[in-house]
Amino acid sequence: MNIRKQGRQPARVSTLSALGAAVALLAAWAPAQAAVSVKGVVAGTLFTPPVISDSPAQATAGKTAASVYAGATVCFDANNNGVCDAGEVAAISKPDGSFLISSRVAAPLIADITTAATNGGKPVAQHLVLRVSADQIAAATTSPLAPAVVAITPLSTEVVRMVEANGTNYVTESQALAGRLGLTVTETLASPVALSGNAQTRVMQESVALTNRWAFASKLVDRKEVAGVPAAEQAAMNIEGIPRYDHIFVIMLENKATLSIKGSAYAPNINKYLNDGNQFTSYFATGNPSEPNYTALGGADDWGITDDNQWNCGATGANAVQDLPLPDKSQPGLASSPFNATCTQTTNHNITGRANIFNALSKAGLQWRTYSESMNPGQDFRTDSVADAAVTAQDHVYAPGTVGGNSAQIGSATLVLPMPAGLYKTKHHPGMAYQNVRSEPGFKANNRTLGGGQWDAQMLASTKYAIPAGYDVDQFGTDLANGNVGQLNFVVPDQCDDMHGITVSGTDGGKAGTASDCSSVSNAVSPTALSPIITRGDNYVKYLVEKIQASPLWMNRNKRVAIVIMFDEGNATSGFNSCCGWNPVSTNVDAPLVNTTGSTTRDASITGYGSGNKGHGESIFGLLTNQPAAPKHLVDSDYYSHFSFVRTLQDMFGLADPADPFSYMNRSKYTEAFIAANLALLPEYAGSADAHFDSVRPMNHRYVFPSSYTQKQSADVNTPAQTGPDATQTNLWSLK
Known part of the structure; x- marks a missing residue:
């Protein structure tokens, strides 16, 4: 027994000695590792x-x-x-x-x-x-x-x-x-x-x-x-105080002054959104009529356009149309096209070689979309929609109390309305006037349909153009469902749903009749005047907002998503009818500033440029976001215009550098500092009595009005002018 124990002992000692040596070696080695x-x-x-x-x-x-x-x-x-x-x-x-x-x-x-x-x-x-x-x-x-x-x-x-x-x-x-x-x-x-x-x-x-x-x-x-x-x-991530958003939806409405919408019983939904979200209360148009305003929203300038004419008007020489052939009726499959291949005019409507928000997004690897309602299936979207008797709809019927407190029913359930011409208008497309936007390889794919229209149910019965296989009447709804939207999305209702108004006629029991809610009213219609078209547009805004807010995109709070509700223009044509980069003088003296050789110069090549950018009053601008911690129920009363909004979008998507004024497109660079530094080249501002009012800034609520300052406003506002600063200076775009 003892012999066996003794025989094992040397092996055990050897093992323990080796283990101890290894541990010691590891201890010595580990600190150096x-x-x-x-x-x-x-x-x-x-x-x-x-x-x-x-x-x-x-x-x-x-x-x-x-x-x-x-x-x-x-x-x-x-x-x-x-x-x-x-x-x-x-x-x-x-x-x-x-x-x-x-x-x-x-x-x-x-x-x-x-x-x-x-x-x-x-x-x-x-x-x-x-x-x-x-x-x-x-x-x-x-x-x-x-x-x-x-x-x-x-x-x-x-x-x-x-x-x-x-x-x-x-x-x-x-x-x-x-x-x-x-x-x-x-x-x-x-x-x-x-x-x-x-x-x-x-x-x-x-x-x-x-x-x-x-x-x-x-x-x-x-x-x-x-x-x-x-x-x-x-x-x-917060350039000029504007946070990055993943997606923004801009709902475009038509031709209503602030006084016609704010507080109106005909627009309860819009007013609810203004109160539930945030609102910019001094927002000005930059042109008159629609086309220059949409063009300005696309690129911060209207380039002297002062009408609603086709985008090929005056397009000669260096401004000649290049996305040929033109979409007129001579082209195969476009026999119903209303496009006029010839449009002689002094002012060019085909803007060439100019910066715009669409190109800027594309160059940054970002996406854009324009969703338009009531296009004819199969039409070329570079031209307006046409009437189609094969596509019909029932009149909208409003029960008592649903249109500004109406006491009697409005509309007839038996009135049948064929689809009228001009529901979709190219003048309401913010990118249509820019040749380099129409020339983008993705231009066609980025222009998509918008559903919810009065004639949608019968749209595929259309006979005016060959209907493409799998045609989707509501690509907007499809894209919301699968998340295939742009960073910037212009959502453009038709001319009934945007409050513009056109004549829509039909038959009711063999008798002629007119649609209950598409007749136009004044841009500055009284908030108490019967205005079914305002209620119609208000209901459509509710449809769009609820559709966006029900989407997986909006429900994903990790995505930063915003909805803007705005109008292209108000009504005022004199006094303080615009601001923020506008042209406040009556003489044709101004020209855009460019910097192509390292020095700032005036580009005098645009015929009639000085007639543009003069504004058309004030209208509402509401903001909703999907961020639970974002500030709500706030008002920013500082002065902003379409040029300010374009500058804000450039900041939001990281498209410009505040240290380089010329990184901002066109008139969106016209800040107070820029105007002061280039006043000799900007004679329209030489007599400015209020440099802050006349200049551009992002919509960041940074400026604090002096306590004694009484704000300027146009005749489009029917409330007393504010004196002094806002209650808070919180940025309305803030995420938290």
């Missing part, structure tokens, strides 16, 4: 911008591809300043974007991507910094013996920014971003190269938008306008 090791990739997207041209043959669509960054400096950002400082552990990403980096101390990672790096094998155009949080690295660590695997991407950077902005944590914000995209967290934070199908498409779309923001953030740091990348990223 990395506390954090990361194996990853610097990835994103390579976006090739579209070629914008007046010529359809030269215009091309943009392209997006998943990509990796080679030559990026990756480092542990111990002080979280977004810079690879001296002493911080760093590595360089390889040609495949990969890197391996280790540190004794857990810290965030950044990828500093300079113009010496490459993206998808091509030189990086602009410096940017991408980030990954220490918490994401920790979440990706599956074993202390294996490196964490992460992708440093624009989306990982957005998660870091969201945590810093909201004071939350990685888990909360990574789930929020994934929820915004409708993906898993793993998909959202993966390299786009590693994804496929729908997940890759969504991540690439978001990556393009975010890359633009982070490049701008780096520009702010490089110019020393903002200290540190974290602060710059917040600024890049």
Whole structure:
């Protein structure tokens, strides 16, 4: 027995000795090893911008591809300043974007991507910094013996920014971003190269938008306008105080002064939305009549247009139409087209070579849509809709008490109304006048149908044009259901539902009759005058708002979605009938300012330019958002116009740089500082008595009116002018 015990003892001693030696060796070795090791990739997207041209043959669509960054400096950002400082552990990403980096101390990672790096094998155009949080690295660590695997991407950077902005944590914000995209967290934070199908498409779309923001953030740091990348990223998401929205729907209505709508018993729904949401109470048109206002909404200028004539009018020489053939009745399949191939006029209506919101969105890799109601199935949407006796509808019948308190029924249930001409009008399309918009490869696809119209039920019985297979009368509804909408969406009702009004005739028991609710009323109709068309438009606004608010898009609170309810113009033609970049003089002296050679000059090439941009009064502008924490029930009484709205959209989608006035399109650059700096070239402002009233600003509610200041207003407002500042200066676009 003893001998056997003794025989085992040496082996046990040997084993324990070896184990002790190993532990001692490990203890001595461990402190020298990395506390954090990361194996990853610097990835994103390579976006090739579209070629914008007046010529359809030269215009091309943009392209997006998943990509990796080679030559990026990756480092542990111990002080979280977004810079690879001296002493911080760093590595360089390889040609495949990969890197391996280790540190004794857990810290965030950044990828500093300079113009010496490459993206998808091509030189990086602009410096940017991408980030990954220490918490994401920790979440990706599956074993202390294996490196964490992460992708440093624009989306990982957005998660870091969201945590810093909201004071939350990685888990909360990574789930929020994934929820915004409708993906898993793993998909959202993966390299786009590693994804496929729908997940890759969504991540690439978001990556393009975010890359633009982070490049701008780096520009702010490089110019020393903002200290540190974290602060710059917040600024890049709130340019001039306007936060980024994912989608905005602009519901366009027609020809009503503020006094005709605000408080009117004929517009209870619109008034409810104004009160439930936020409203801008000093909003001015910039032109007269409709076409110049819509053109201004498309590009912050009306280019001297002062009528509603076709977009080919006066289009000669350098302004000649290029998207040929014209959509007139001589073309195959367009025998019913009302388009006039000849329109001789002094003022050009085909705007060539000018910046606009549609091209700007396309160049940034973003999407736009225009949804128009009551187009003829199969028509060319570059021309107006036509009458069609084969498409009929019943008259709208209103019970007592439903039209401003009417005591008797309005309308006849037996009145049959054939579809009239001119329900859809090209003058109400904000992009139609711009040749380079019509020449975009995606122009046709981006112009879509809008349902809810009086004649929709019979629309497919149309005989005027060949109806395309699978024609969708309501692409708007389809797109809302599947999320295939643009960042910017103009929603344009027909001329009955937008409150414009046309003559709609039919038969009732063999007798002639007129529609109950499409006859026009004055732009400044009294709020107490019988106005069925206002109630009709008000009901249609309710239909649209409820449709948007019932959509998965709106219900997803991780997406930032807004609805604007606005009119193209009011009624006033004198006095303070416009503001904010308008032309306040009666003489034809002004010209747009351009900067193509490094110096600012006047472009005197536009015939009749000085006749435009004179405004047409005030109208309501309401704002609804889907953000639960957003401010509500607020009023901003500062002066804004269509030019201000276009500037706001440029800020919202990251399309311009406040440090460069000429990055803002056309008259949206006419801030108080810009006008003062270029007053010698802007004679229309030489005698300005109120520089704030006359100049453009984003709709950010920053300006505080002096306590003794009495606001200017037009005859389109029937309430006393406000003296002093608003009750609060809260930004009505704020997300929280």
